[in-house]
Amino acid sequence: MLAFRNEDLDPQRCRTEFVQAIFEDLRWLGIEWQEGPDCGGPFGPYAQSERREYYLAAWRRLLEQGKIYACKCSRKDLASAASAPNDVDDEPVYPGTCRELNLGTACELPAGMNWRFRVPDGEVVEFVDQNLGPQRFVAGSDFGDFLVWRRDDVPSYQLAVVVDDSAMEITEVVRGADLLKSTARQILLCRALGYDTPARYHCELVRDDAGLRLAKRHDALSIRALREQGWSPEAVRVSLPQI
Numbered sequence: 423m424l425a426f427r428n429e430d431l432d433p434q435r436c437r438t439e440f441v442q443a444i445f446e447d448l449r450w451l452g453i454e455w456q457e458g459p460d461c462g463g464p465f466g467p468y469a470q471s472e473r474r475e476y477y478l479a480a481w482r483r484l485l486e487q488g489k490i491y492a493c494k495c496s497r498k499d500l501a502s503a504a505s506a507p508n509d510v511d512d513e514p515v516y517p518g519t520c521r522e523l524n525l526g527t528a529c530e531l532p533a534g535m536n537w538r539f540r541v542p543d544g545e546v547v548e549f550v551d552q553n554l555g556p557q558r559f560v561a562g563s564d565f566g567d568f569l570v571w572r573r574d575d576v577p578s579y580q581l582a583v584v585v586d587d588s589a590m591e592i593t594e595v596v597r598g599a600d601l602l603k604s605t606a607r608q609i610l611l612c613r614a615l616g617y618d619t620p621a622r623y624h625c626e627l628v629r630d631d632a633g634l635r636l637a638k639r640h641d642a643l644s645i646r647a648l649r650e651q652g653w654s655p656e657a658v659r660v661s662l663p664q665i
């Protein structure tokens with residue numbers, strides 16, 4: 423069984439026509455899902471923009487347990503405090519400026535502040551990836567206190583996927599290897615919220631001839647463009663890393 427979840431929390435980047443194009447491109451590629459925004463299912467709604475109540479409930483639980491705190495640092499503060507990020511795909515380790523300030527403990531809603539998860543410093547997070555094998559990260563050094571809610575009132579990716587994976591009873595998550603460290607963060611969030619952690623399978627990223635991961639600048643390699651150039655779904659599938 424496959425579920426299609428539309429992760430459309432960022433209002434700057436999400437438009438209805440984009441999701442229609444994703445439905446069309448994935449179906450063309452031969453991927454069929456049994457639950458999703460277009461076909462429904464027992465764990466709907468399947469668009470994150472319609473699931474705010476779930477994220478708010480998790481935010482409240484984390485706040486009550488003292489697992490998150492408000493952070494008043496600006497982007498500029500963080501940029502000047504951070505040493506160079508050790509990983510281009512990842513955010514710098516948060517220096518802990520607001521950790522002990524106990525800001526926001528009486529807040530009833532998260533809007534207007536950044537909220538961070540207090541990671542247990544030194545705790546080793548281990549998991550066995552179904553594709554890439556044993557993984558090991560150390561909280562507080564491989565990654566720091568990470569965002570669970572943004573000042574502009576959008577839940578973070580980390581919080582939203584953990585809440586949804588649990589509520590939707592997702593048993594296996596397949597995604598790109600650039601998100602391995604995020605999995606360690608999400609395992610900590612799952613523990614804090616008392617959720618089971620789904621199995622993980624991280625795929626190698628699709629790269630161009632120079633070894634760079636595909637991004638917006640590679641529009642010519644989008645599924646849509648390949649399709650317009652006359653590629654068949656089979657030919658596109660065999661060019662991808664094996665899942």
Ligand SMILES: [Zn+2]
Binds near residue numbers: 495521
């Ligand atoms: Zn801060």
